[in-house]
Amino acid sequence: MKLSEGVEQAIHCVAMLSQLSEDGVLSAAALAEFHGVKTSYLLKHLQALSGAGVLRTLPGPKGGYRLARAPQSISLLDILLAVEGPEPAFRCQEIRQRGPNPLPVKPRGPCQINAAMLRAEQSYRAELRRTSIADVLTEVAAKDEDGAIEARGCAFLAVHERRQGG
Amino acid sequence: MKLSEGVEQAIHCVAMLSQLSEDGVLSAAALAEFHGVKTSYLLKHLQALSGAGVLRTLPGPKGGYRLARAPQSISLLDILLAVEGPEPAFRCQEIRQRGPNPLPVKPRGPCQINAAMLRAEQSYRAELRRTSIADVLTEVAAKDEDGAIEARGCAFLAVHERRQGG
DNA sequence: GATTTTGTACTCGGATAGGAAGTGTCCGAGTACACATGG
DNA sequence: CCATGTGTACTCGGACACTTCCTATCCGAGTACAAAATC
Numbered sequence: 001m002k003l004s005e006g007v008e009q010a011i012h013c014v015a016m017l018s019q020l021s022e023d024g025v026l027s028a029a030a031l032a033e034f035h036g037v038k039t040s041y042l043l044k045h046l047q048a049l050s051g052a053g054v055l056r057t058l059p060g061p062k063g064g065y066r067l068a069r070a071p072q073s074i075s076l077l078d079i080l081l082a083v084e085g086p087e088p089a090f091r092c093q094e095i096r097q098r099g100p101n102p103l104p105v106k107p108r109g110p111c112q113i114n115a116a117m118l119r120a121e122q123s124y125r126a127e128l129r130r131t132s133i134a135d136v137l138t139e140v141a142a143k144d145e146d147g148a149i150e151a152r153g154c155a156f157l158a159v160h161e162r163r164q165g166g
Numbered sequence: 167m168k169l170s171e172g173v174e175q176a177i178h179c180v181a182m183l184s185q186l187s188e189d190g191v192l193s194a195a196a197l198a199e200f201h202g203v204k205t206s207y208l209l210k211h212l213q214a215l216s217g218a219g220v221l222r223t224l225p226g227p228k229g230g231y232r233l234a235r236a237p238q239s240i241s242l243l244d245i246l247l248a249v250e251g252p253e254p255a256f257r258c259q260e261i262r263q264r265g266p267n268p269l270p271v272k273p274r275g276p277c278q279i280n281a282a283m284l285r286a287e288q289s290y291r292a293e294l295r296r297t298s299i300a301d302v303l304t305e306v307a308a309k310d311e312d313g314a315i316e317a318r319g320c321a322f323l324a325v326h327e328r329r330q331g332g
Numbered sequence: 333g334a335t336t337t338t339g340t341a342c343t344c345g346g347a348t349a350g351g352a353a354g355t356g357t358c359c360g361a362g363t364a365c366a367c368a369t370g371g
Numbered sequence: 372c373c374a375t376g377t378g379t380a381c382t383c384g385g386a387c388a389c390t391t392c393c394t395a396t397c398c399g400a401g402t403a404c405a406a407a408a409t410c
Contacts, residue, residue, distance in 0.1 A: 002392090027381090027383090029382090044385095050384095058382085060382055064383090
């Protein structure tokens with residue numbers, strides 16, 4: 001029950017991309033440098049986000065990544081599913097039907113243990129679904145009384161953001 | 167975000183152990199045979215459950231495992247934590263403080279991204295905490311209209327259960 | 333025959349190999365800019 | 372001087388090694404029963 005580190009990196013990247021201008025993009029190298037992570041590894045997750053329709057990519061020099069839609073409509077669940085895949089954490093192996101004396105007939109309903117675990121996971125996903133990147137940024141801004149976090153992000157964007165002027 | 171197969175096996179084993187008499191025990195070999203899984207691997211998780219205080223062990227011949235407390239007071243969360251460990255799935259690496267230009271001062275509060283992910287996980291755990299093994303068995307019995315599942319369990323227990331007579 | 337002693341068989345417990353998935357790295361396809369060249 | 376063609380540098384994209392954790396396995400410690408020897 002461990003999430004890969006890519007999830008955290010992906011969320012931070014999406015949060016950062018939310019703060020650039022409408023026509024701006026940010027390269028994977030810049031994102032990796034800002035977060036102090038390996039570019040090659042981050043690329044894998046950025047590609048996953050791009051494939052999932054969360055990010056939009058712009059090839060070529062002056063290229064990079066930007067959000068595919070507004071931060072209000074990007075949930076943490078979208079990012080999680082893009083990076084970790086859609087399959088649930090608990091995968092019922094139907095061990096009821098295994099062993100030397102399995103259930104003679106195929107059980108009518110699903111395994112109740114599986115149902116209970118999936119119920120919990122639905123609760124987990126529901127919480128992530130109702131939390132958008134915009135919400136997270138709002139919380140960050142609320143706690144960022146001295147503006148240090150915002151200042152850091154702005155300073156970095158001022159240097160590395162690429163405007164598609166025209 | 168994948169749970170190990172041991173979690174499912176552990177839950178099924180605890181459910182089975184809930185159905186034997188007060189002074190009965192079941193060996194790991196029997197549990198493994200019933201569920202069609204490898205004994206050696208199951209032992210690892212049974213030991214984890216034992217170490218977590220969910221199961222109680224009885225050594226020697228005629229030995230085996232039994233519940234350490236009533237099924238009503240054993241939650242799915244207890245089993246999950248015993249098998250997977252207590253640390254949360256999302257582990258914040260505090261990448262805010264990494265990179266070439268980290269936050270100059272240690273952030274006042276925790277990372278809001280971490281907070282949001284942990285909030286979701288709390289929801290997940292809360293759901294598992296309020297679901298006891300007894301609840302699961304109740305649901306199973308409710309769906310088991312023809313009694314096939316119960317009959318299968320009883321037949322197996324009749325052969326493999328060991329009573330500590332006296 | 334009853335008791336004690338010994339031996340054995342069975343259990344759990346922890347330490348030890350193998351394999352899948354996450355982590356980290358590489359090279360290739362594509363595009364925009366810059367420069368050189370020709371008109 | 373302007374337009375065009377070409378070259379280069381930079382980007383993302385997917386395919387390839389390495390490490391960690393899950394999976395699978397083995398051997399050792401401990402206990403209860405059973406049998407044998409002794410009183």
